[in-house]
Amino acid sequence: MKLAIWTYEGPPHVGAMRVATAMQGLHYVLHAPQGDTYADLLFTMIERLPHRPPVTYTTFQARDLGTDTGELFKRTMRDAYERYRPEAIMVGASCTAELIQDDPGGLGRTLGLPIPVVPLELPSYQRKENWGASETFYRLVRAFAGPNAPAPGTSRPAREPGRRPSCNILGPTALGFRHRDDVIEIERLLDRLGVEVRVVAPRGATPTQLTLLGEADFNVVLYPETAEVTARWLEKTFGQPSTRTVPIGVGATRAFIREVAELAGIDPAGALADAESRLPWYSRSVDSTYLTGKRVFVFGDGTHAVAAARVAAREFGFEVVGVGTYDRTFARDVRAVAEEFGAEALISDDYLEVEARIAELRPELVLGTQMERHIAKRLGIGCAVISAPVHVQDFPARYSPQMGYEGANVLWDAWVHPLMMGLEEHLLGMFRGDFEFHDGAGASHHGAPATAAPTEPEPVAAANDADGPSWTTDADKELRKVPFFVRGKARRNTESYAREHGVATITIETLYDAKAHFAR
Amino acid sequence: MSTAIRTAQNPLDATGCGDAPVLRERGQREVFCGLTGIIWLHRKIQDAFFLIVGSRTCAHLMQSAAGVMIFAEPRFATAIIDDRDLAGLADANDELDAVVDKLLDRRPDIKLLFLVGSCPSEVIKLDLSRAASRLSRRFAPRVRILNYSGSGIETTFTQGEDNCLASMVPEMPASPAGAPASLLVVGTLADVVEDQLRRRFDELGIGPVGFLPPRRAGELPAVGPATRMLLAQPYLAETARLLEERGAQRLEAPFPLGVEGTTLWLKAAADAFGVPAERFERVTERPRQRAEAAVARYRDTMAGLSVFFFPDSQLEIPLARFLARELGMRPIEVGTPYLHRSHMAADLALLPSGTTLSEGQDVDRQLDRCHAAAPDLVVCGLGLANPLEAAGLATKWSIELVFTPIQGYEQAADLAELFARPLARRRRLEV
Numbered sequence: 001m002k003l004a005i006w007t008y009e010g011p012p013h014v015g016a017m018r019v020a021t022a023m024q025g026l027h028y029v030l031h032a033p034q035g036d037t038y039a040d041l042l043f044t045m046i047e048r049l050p051h052r053p054p055v056t057y058t059t060f061q062a063r064d065l066g067t068d069t070g071e072l073f074k075r076t077m078r079d080a081y082e083r084y085r086p087e088a089i090m091v092g093a094s095c096t097a098e099l100i101q102d103d104p105g106g107l108g109r110t111l112g113l114p115i116p117v118v119p120l121e122l123p124s125y126q127r128k129e130n131w132g133a134s135e136t137f138y139r140l141v142r143a144f145a146g147p148n149a150p151a152p153g154t155s156r157p158a159r160e161p162g163r164r165p166s167c168n169i170l171g172p173t174a175l176g177f178r179h180r181d182d183v184i185e186i187e188r189l190l191d192r193l194g195v196e197v198r199v200v201a202p203r204g205a206t207p208t209q210l211t212l213l214g215e216a217d218f219n220v221v222l223y224p225e226t227a228e229v230t231a232r233w234l235e236k237t238f239g240q241p242s243t244r245t246v247p248i249g250v251g252a253t254r255a256f257i258r259e260v261a262e263l264a265g266i267d268p269a270g271a272l273a274d275a276e277s278r279l280p281w282y283s284r285s286v287d288s289t290y291l292t293g294k295r296v297f298v299f300g301d302g303t304h305a306v307a308a309a310r311v312a313a314r315e316f317g318f319e320v321v322g323v324g325t326y327d328r329t330f331a332r333d334v335r336a337v338a339e340e341f342g343a344e345a346l347i348s349d350d351y352l353e354v355e356a357r358i359a360e361l362r363p364e365l366v367l368g369t370q371m372e373r374h375i376a377k378r379l380g381i382g383c384a385v386i387s388a389p390v391h392v393q394d395f396p397a398r399y400s401p402q403m404g405y406e407g408a409n410v411l412w413d414a415w416v417h418p419l420m421m422g423l424e425e426h427l428l429g430m431f432r433g434d435f436e437f438h439d440g441a442g443a444s445h446h447g448a449p450a451t452a453a454p455t456e457p458e459p460v461a462a463a464n465d466a467d468g469p470s471w472t473t474d475a476d477k478e479l480r481k482v483p484f485f486v487r488g489k490a491r492r493n494t495e496s497y498a499r500e501h502g503v504a505t506i507t508i509e510t511l512y513d514a515k516a517h518f519a520r
Numbered sequence: 521m522s523t524a525i526r527t528a529q530n531p532l533d534a535t536g537c538g539d540a541p542v543l544r545e546r547g548q549r550e551v552f553c554g555l556t557g558i559i560w561l562h563r564k565i566q567d568a569f570f571l572i573v574g575s576r577t578c579a580h581l582m583q584s585a586a587g588v589m590i591f592a593e594p595r596f597a598t599a600i601i602d603d604r605d606l607a608g609l610a611d612a613n614d615e616l617d618a619v620v621d622k623l624l625d626r627r628p629d630i631k632l633l634f635l636v637g638s639c640p641s642e643v644i645k646l647d648l649s650r651a652a653s654r655l656s657r658r659f660a661p662r663v664r665i666l667n668y669s670g671s672g673i674e675t676t677f678t679q680g681e682d683n684c685l686a687s688m689v690p691e692m693p694a695s696p697a698g699a700p701a702s703l704l705v706v707g708t709l710a711d712v713v714e715d716q717l718r719r720r721f722d723e724l725g726i727g728p729v730g731f732l733p734p735r736r737a738g739e740l741p742a743v744g745p746a747t748r749m750l751l752a753q754p755y756l757a758e759t760a761r762l763l764e765e766r767g768a769q770r771l772e773a774p775f776p777l778g779v780e781g782t783t784l785w786l787k788a789a790a791d792a793f794g795v796p797a798e799r800f801e802r803v804t805e806r807p808r809q810r811a812e813a814a815v816a817r818y819r820d821t822m823a824g825l826s827v828f829f830f831p832d833s834q835l836e837i838p839l840a841r842f843l844a845r846e847l848g849m850r851p852i853e854v855g856t857p858y859l860h861r862s863h864m865a866a867d868l869a870l871l872p873s874g875t876t877l878s879e880g881q882d883v884d885r886q887l888d889r890c891h892a893a894a895p896d897l898v899v900c901g902l903g904l905a906n907p908l909e910a911a912g913l914a915t916k917w918s919i920e921l922v923f924t925p926i927q928g929y930e931q932a933a934d935l936a937e938l939f940a941r942p943l944a945r946r947r948r949l950e951v
C-alpha cells in the first residue's frame with residue numbers, strides 16, 4: 001500500500017482509453033463501477049473532444065455482485081455493439097472488475113459477435129497508464145496486422161523500383177502532450193524528404209488500417225512510451241526497422257532526418273539545408289546572453305525529459321541541475337542523460353519528493369509537467385510545461401508542436417518566456433526608486449491599479465525574530481535596493497551567514513560579506 | 521421513526537409531481553462515485569483528513585474531479601492497494617496502519633481521520649470499521665478515526681457525503697434530558713451561507729442551532745428527542761435515518777434553493793419553534809424581496825425555456841422546482857440518481873405536473889431522449905457537456921451546483937445566473 005496525493009499517471013485502463021479514443025471505428029467495453037466513468041471528462045474537458053470517448057462501462061453495483069455480473073457484461077457488450085456498430089471491440093476490466101474475475105475476454109468471445117473482439121489484460125495493481133496504452137496498442141496491432149505476417153524467416157522483398165519509400169507513424173494517442181501538432185509537423189517533414197506516410201496509429205487509424213501496417217518500409221516511433229513495444233514486434237514480424245530518434249529540438253530533428261534518410265535510402269541534404277528553425281540564430285543573438293548557465297530542472301515522461309534536458313543544455317546554453325521522470329521504465333535513459341550533464345537523476349512518482357528536490361536545487365527555470373508547474377508557482381520559479389500529464393492549457397488553439405523545426409521554435413518561445421518575465425522584473429527592480437516603479441505597482445500588463453508609492457517604506461527585514469540576527473536600519477535600506485524577486489533569497493542568505501558567523505547585528509558590511517560568500 | 525413534522529403550508533393545492541410515475545432505468549450510469557464528496561467535505565471540516573483506501577483509479581478520479589491541484593498537500597490522499605496487499609489480508613491491515621502512522625506523524629494538525637472505503641477495498645472485504653476502531657484506540661485522544669464508504673458500487677456522488685455524515689452521528693453528544701428544543705441543520709453548506717442562515721435564525725429567535733458537519737471536528741452538535749432537524753441537502757437519507765433513531769424529528773420543507781424554497785424552509789423551522797407569523801414576516805421580508813427582485817431580472821430571458829436534467833447530485837428535483845416556479849422554465853425530464861420520496865415530497869409537490877421523472881440511468885437512452893426533446897438547456901455532468909454542446913445544445917455543468925454557494929436568499933440570484941450564463945453566452949457569440 002502506498003500513499004498517493006497527486007499522481008502522474010492514471011490506471012492502465014485509462015491508457016487503453018487513450019488508444020481507443022484516438023482511433024476510429026473501435027469501441028471499448030469496460031467492466032467497471034459507475035465512478036470510473038469520470039475518465040470520460042479527461043477527453044471531453046481536457047482535450048475538449050466534441051464527442052464522448054468510444055467507451056461503454058458496465059457500471060455494476062454492489063447488489064449486482066451477488067448475482068451475475070458476467071451476464072451484465074455480456075448484455076452491455078451486446079447493446080454497445082448494436083448501438084455503435086464498430087469495426088472491432090476491445091474488452092477489459094478496471095481495477096474493481098479485475099478483483100471479481102469475470103474474464104471479459106472469455107465472455108466477449110461467447111457472444112459470437114460478427115466482428116473481432118480484442119481482450120485486454122491490464123493488471124491495475126501493478127501497472128499504470130503509459131504501460132496500459134502501450135500494451136493496448138500492441139494487442140491491437142498483433143490482432144489486426146498479425147494475420148498478414150509473412151512466414152517466419154522470409155526476408156522482406158525489396159521496394160519496387162520507382163516507388164516512393166514509405167513509413168508508418170506510431171505512437172500518437174488521445175490526451176497526448178501536443179500529439180495533434182507533432183503528427184502534422186512530422187508528416188510535413190517526411191513529405192519534404194519524399195517519404196510516403198502509410199498509416200498513422202493509433203491516432204486516426206481504424207482497425208482495418210492496422211492490418212496494413214506491415215506494408216510500409218519502416219516505422220517512425222514518435223512516442224516510445226506507447227509505440228516502442230509495438231515497433232519491436234513489427235520489426236521482428238515484418239522486418240520493418242524503426243527510428244530511434246525522437247525529433248525534439250534542432251539537433252534531434254537533424255539526427256532524425258539523417259536516420260529516416262538512411263532507412264529510406266535517400267539523400268537527406270535537401271531537407272537538412274531546407275527551412276531551418278529560428279532557434280539556432282535566436283540562441284546566438286546577443287540578447288540571449290543572459291540565458292547562459294541558467295539553472296534548470298527537468299521532469300516529465302522519459303522521452304520528453306531526456307529530450308528537454310539535451311535541448312536545454314545544447315541549444316539554450318542552460319545548466320541542467322536536475323533531470324527526472326515519473327516513469328520507471330525510462331529510468332536508464334534518464335540516468336544516462338543526467339550523467340552526461342553532471343546532474344542528479346530523480347526517478348520518482350512521488351510528487352512531494354519532486355517538490356522537495358526542486359526546493360533544494362533552487363533552479364531558475366523548471367521544465368516539467370502540470371504538476372511541476374504548480375510546484376514552481378508556489379516556489380516562485382518560472383516554468384514551462386514539456387510533458388504529460390496534460391491539462392486543458394496543453395491543448396492550445398494555435399499550432400504548437402514540440403517536434404521538428406517548428407517544434408523547436410515553439411520550445412524557444414515557451415521556455416524563454418518565463419525567463420523574460422524575470423528579466424522585465426529585474427529592469428523594474430533597477431528603477432525601483434522611480435516614482436512610477438515601486439513595490440506597490442502591479443505588473444503593467446495586468447492593468448492592476450498602481451497604489452501610491454509608500455512614503456514610509458515598510459521594513460522588509462524588520463521581522464527581527466527574537467533568536468535571529470537583527471538588521472541595522474542602513475542594512476535594511478540596502479537590502480531594499482536588491483531587486484524584489486531575489487530579495488527574499490538575499491535576506492535568507494545574509495541571515496544564515498550571520499548565524500553561522502555569530503554575527504548578532506547585520507550591517508551593510510555583513511550584507512556584502514554574505515553576498516561574496518554565496519557568490520557562485 | 522420517520523414521520524416528519526409537516527408544518528410548511530403548501531402554497532399550491534395541486535399535488536404537482538407528488539404521485540407522478542417514475543421512469544426507472546438500469547443501464548450505464550455516467551456519474552461520479554461517493555469519493556468525490558471529499559472535495560467539498562475536506563474544505564468544510566477544517567481539521568479532518570480523508571484517507572481513501574483504494575486503487576490508482578480512485579486517486580486519479582479525485583485528481584481529475586478536483587480539476588486543479590490547488591493545494592500542495594490537500595487534506596485527502598489515497599492509500600493505493602497493490603499486488604502485495606491482495607496476496608493476504610493481514611498484510612493489508614498492517615500496511616494500512618503503517619500508512620496512517622506516517623500520515624498522522626506528518627500532519628499533527630489532523631484531529632479527525634476518515635478511512636474512506638472504495639470499490640476495491642470493499643470487494644476484497646478489507647474491514648475499515650475494524651481498522652478505524654483499532655487505530656482510534658492507538659491515537660486517542662489526539663485523533664478520532666471514523667470510516668465510511670464512498671465506493672462506486674455503494675454510493676453515487678453525493679451519497680458519499682451522506683455516508684460521511686452518517687459516520688459522525690454516533691459521535692454526536694446526547695443532548696441532556698429535558699433540554700429545550702434545538703435546531704440541527706444537516707448537510708454541507710458553504711461557510712458564507714451557514715453564517716447567513718445562522719443570523720436569520722437568530723433574528724427569528726430560533727436557537728440553539730447546530731450544523732452538521734461542523735467546521736471543526738470538536739464542534740459536533742448534540743442530538744436528542746428535542747432536536748428538530750432541517751435538511752439543507754437532499755441526499756441525506758442515511759444520516760437523517762440515524763438522527764431520527766437518536767430522537768431528532770425532521771421538519772418537512774422544500775430545500776432552501778431559490779426564494780420560495782428558502783422561505784418555506786425557514787418557515788418550517790419558525791413554525792416548529794412557535795415563531796409568530798408577524799415576526800417571521802418582519803425578519804424575512806427584506807431579504808426575501810431583495811432576492812425576489814434579483815431573481816426576477818432573469819425571468820424575462822428564461823421564462824418558457826425548456827430544461828432537461830441528467831442525474832447527478834440528487835439536487836435535480838429542487839433545482840427543477842426553482843427553475844419552473846421562479847424563472848418560469850419548463851422541466852422536460854428530471855433525472856435523479858436516487859429518489860427519496862419522503863425527503864423530496866415538498867419539492868415534488870411544487871414541480872409542475874407532466875414533468876418526466878427518471879431514477880437511475882441508462883445514459884445512451886437518456887441521450888436519445890434528450891436529443892429528441894431538444895431542450896433549451898441541459899444540466900449534465902462534465903463527461904457529457906461538450907459532446908452535447910457540439911450537437912448544438914446549451915449545457916450547464918451540474919458539478920458547479922455542488923461547489924458553488926447556492927442556498928438561501930442571498931444566493932438565489934447567483935443560482936439563477938448559473939443557469940442563465942450558458943444561454944447568455946450563446947446569445948453573445950457570433951462564431
Ligand code: SF4
Pocket residue numbers: 033034035036095096553554555574575577578579581637638639640670671672673
Ligand atoms: S468507482 Fe470505485 S474504483 Fe472507481 S474511483 Fe470510485 S471508488 Fe474508486
Ligand code: SF4
Pocket residue numbers: 421443445
Ligand atoms: S502575465 Fe505577468 S504576472 Fe502573470 S504570469 Fe505572466 S509575468 Fe507573471
